[in-house]
Amino acid sequence: MNIRHLTFRLLQVYVAVVRSGTMSEAARRLHLTQPTVSMQLKRLSEAVGEPLLESRQGRLLPTEAGSELYRASREVLGRFDDFDDYLAALRGGERGRFSIALVNTAQYVLPRLLGPHSQAFPEVEITVHIGNRRQMLTRFERQEDDLYVFSHPPSLAHAQAGRFLRNPLVAVAPRGHPLAGRERIDMSELLGERMLLREPGSATRMLFESWLQEQGLTLGATLQMASNEAIRVGVASGLGLAVLSEHVLPAEHPDIVILPVTGLPIESHWQFIVRRDRRLSHAALGFLHFAAGHLDECVEPRFLSNELEGLLARLAEVRPELDDSAN
Amino acid sequence: MNIRHLTFRLLQVYVAVVRSGTMSEAARRLHLTQPTVSMQLKRLSEAVGEPLLESRQGRLLPTEAGSELYRASREVLGRFDDFDDYLAALRGGERGRFSIALVNTAQYVLPRLLGPHSQAFPEVEITVHIGNRRQMLTRFERQEDDLYVFSHPPSLAHAQAGRFLRNPLVAVAPRGHPLAGRERIDMSELLGERMLLREPGSATRMLFESWLQEQGLTLGATLQMASNEAIRVGVASGLGLAVLSEHVLPAEHPDIVILPVTGLPIESHWQFIVRRDRRLSHAALGFLHFAAGHLDECVEPRFLSNELEGLLARLAEVRPELDDSAN
DNA sequence: ATCCTTTATAGATATTTATCTATATGGGGG
DNA sequence: CCCCCATATAGATAAATATCTATAAAGGAT
Structure with missing residues (x-):
């Protein structure tokens, strides 16, 4: 059997034909013409190297080889349907993995966001890296993580930022x-x-x-x-x-x-930083969405300073270009 | 994900790349050029709608979606490898199904052949139909079976015959x-x-x-x-x-x-009859081969009259034409 | 910085695919 | 014997695929 010219489409057509028992009927269901189906089947048969169907009292019934091909086709198409579901979950941020790097101080509040997020999306695996600003900058340069939390972002040439919390x-x-x-x-x-x-x-x-x-x-x-x-x-x-x-x-x-020192507190804000040149994983994006929506439930009101919607909007703009060029 | 333009070849290439960790290496293994592999991968990535690989310290590592695709690809390719094995077994006559129609009298000897054959090829399923000559002729006309056993074949216009046993x-x-x-x-x-x-x-x-x-x-x-x-x-x-x-x-x-009546016994021969216009199943062909080779071990020597090699040779001649035209 | 390796892009081409319309063929049921 | 439905073939075409060579760009190691 020559697997080279085997397409999934071909298998779909074949499955439709076996199911309906006639090519004409299958053609109607697939919104194709009957000759098209006939040709496809011929190709498939050639690829397999065996006759697949035989006409028995007006119905097309699979031969021995045809039955096995039907089984294989269904399994294979099913497997890719599953893969599709997986992709959908990935895209919805319900599944997947991302890593986030925090400056030390942020570790006192970030768990308030990460915890509820894990509750809501148990399939998402998160890696947290903690260190001081200098260490985080190194990780940032090396593009080691999906998200970073800084008070003062590094050069924004390669990154976008969105404040989310006061840090007095x-x-x-x-x-x-x-x-x-x-x-x-x-x-x-x-x-x-x-x-x-x-x-x-x-x-x-x-x-x-x-x-x-x-x-x-x-x-x-x-x-x-x-x-x-x-x-x-x-x-x-x-x-x-x-x-x-x-x-x-x-x-x-x-x-x-x-x-109560005059001039204090020194106001600063934590922000999520996203590199522009690295595609953000769906899971990370999902987390940002989660944070944008649930921040007010997770932290004390006096620290609130949620500008994440803006960040998300900017990300959504840039994304499409990346989509095409990416790998 | 657009499954329409997904080919098995594409998955093979992808698997090779994931395995070797670089496109160039995969290209060498597949006897392709590196740009070819690069393009294929790009296409695949577009079909899936997600980046599949990312470069990490010189190696290409699958992304989240990429890993899952890799798993799916391996399963699917594996499934079709199995299908290939199945086909090989089918072609070798080691597996499959055929039906044979016997005139009543032949049922006294055919089990001597069918038994050992089943022993040797337990995966082959055989259906035996028994009746008198007239009933068998009807079955023959309707092309209901792969093989027929007659003493005197019907019109040989649509059939080929090979004697195998004296029937005095x-x-x-x-x-x-x-x-x-x-x-x-x-x-x-x-x-x-x-x-x-x-x-x-x-x-x-x-x-x-x-x-x-x-x-x-x-x-x-x-x-x-x-x-x-x-x-x-x-x-x-x-x-x-x-x-x-x-x-x-x-x-x-x-x-x-x-x-000891003068003029008796009336000499006749049983023969296997194969229709010319119906493709002979591999399993049936396998049985004929088996019969040709083991007849002498299965029946008493005085009845032997093995002309099956000739039949097989003639079948081998006609087969190729059928192969192409067959559905 | 510079060289080497790897990847990506461009440009080209023969082949194959997917699909159509129109028409031929063939098998059953009245 | 003829008609109807299903299937097959022919002929056509736009699109895509699979490949190549040549070259550019990018990333690491020295």
Whole structure:
């Protein structure tokens, strides 16, 4: 049997003929003319190298080889119908896989979105990468992930961004600190205190430092710690003060107070970043849609800042071009 | 996904590419040029409507959709490989189905061939039809079977024949009959006896009657019985004499004797008859081959008359033309 | 940066496919 | 014996397929 010139269409026609028992009838069902069907069948028969049908009292009945071909055809066509379903699920974002890279601080809120999404789409497999801003930038350059979360996007030449959450940086002190009761504090008053800082390369530190520079201030004593968690605990236990994302504080934080420093909080926003040059997986796109629609149910209202619809709209515009050129 | 323009060839190429991880390598293996493979892949990708492969550190790795397509392709190609095996078995006569129509008398010997054949090819399903000559002729006209066994073939315009077994008709009498001890008997001496005859339309009766006519003889009293079995028992129990196929007698037949009538036995031969206008199923052809090769092991040497090789040679000649025109 | 390998695109062509209309052929039922 | 339905063949054509060679572009490794 010569499999080379076997098309799925041919099998469809054949199945239709076996089902209806006559070529003319099959032709009508397939919206083809009878000679067309006749030819197709002849081709198929030649490809197989055996007669497939024989006329018995006006009906076309499959021969031995024909019956087996019919079985094979149905299985094969069925398999590709399944594949079609699979594709549909993939396209609907109900299935598939994507990876997302977060800067450290975002890990305090992203689970609020990822959790409900997994609930809604259990077939979608998500890989989360967490690290500081510098590490995330490297991943971004290497195009290792579908989605990225930054406060300040890297060059937008190759990417598009959409804000979704406020990320205010606040100054914190241990409960009982001398400044804790004050109604208004100037940053300069804090410079004498030891400040706990994240490592260079952290987004929080970067933001804080550039804000200080704007204010023309310089830090006194500092202590570097590699995680927000460590800093929070450090502050609570009197190691020093710090400026960090409000999201890092638990809902209840009896041992820590936020200082009403003039000029704070430093406002920043987390945003989803999507590379322009990498095709976004359906699953990732599905997640963005999910986030756009359910963000308000997943985070506290005061942090809401949902500009994802805009991002989705822009993505939808660019997509078609990519579709054709892609691989 | 547009299944219309999906060919098996395309899937083969795709599978080769996924396996080797590069298009160039796949092209070499398939004895194609690299641009060819590139184009094919592009077409496939368009048919599916999704990118299938992405380049990761120099290797082409399937995307989510690509992996599923790979799975589907392998299953589908595998299914058709199986179909190919099935066809091969069919062609080799190892599998399939055929039907054979026998005149009554032949049922005493045909099982000797059919049995061993079934032993050798258990996957071949055989339908046997048995009746008298007239019934078999009707089946033959209607092309209801693959093979027929006659002593005297019908018009050979639409058929080919090959002898395979002597079918001598002998005169029999009950043991102890007055003529039983004689060394030579003339047929005319038997005409006074009552003769047991098969029904009109039976081959045995037809042969016997035409022989009588040649000899210018006419029967006296007759008694008609519908089966060879009945006649044999009838003769044994003294109902009369008969002329019947030697094959009808069991190996040991203590209550019946064969009379040495001058001019007997009437020589005839059984032959396999194959219609020219109906394509012979592989299974039937396989049986003829089997018969040609194993006849001598299956029947007593004195009945042997194997001219099947000639039939097979003639069939092999005609076949090719049919092959093309056959549906 | 530069070279090598891999992939993609362009341009070309013979073949095949998919499909039609018109017509011939053939087998059963009255 | 003729008519009707089904099937097959012929002839035609636009589209697509399968392939090639030559060349450009892209991505990694040195």
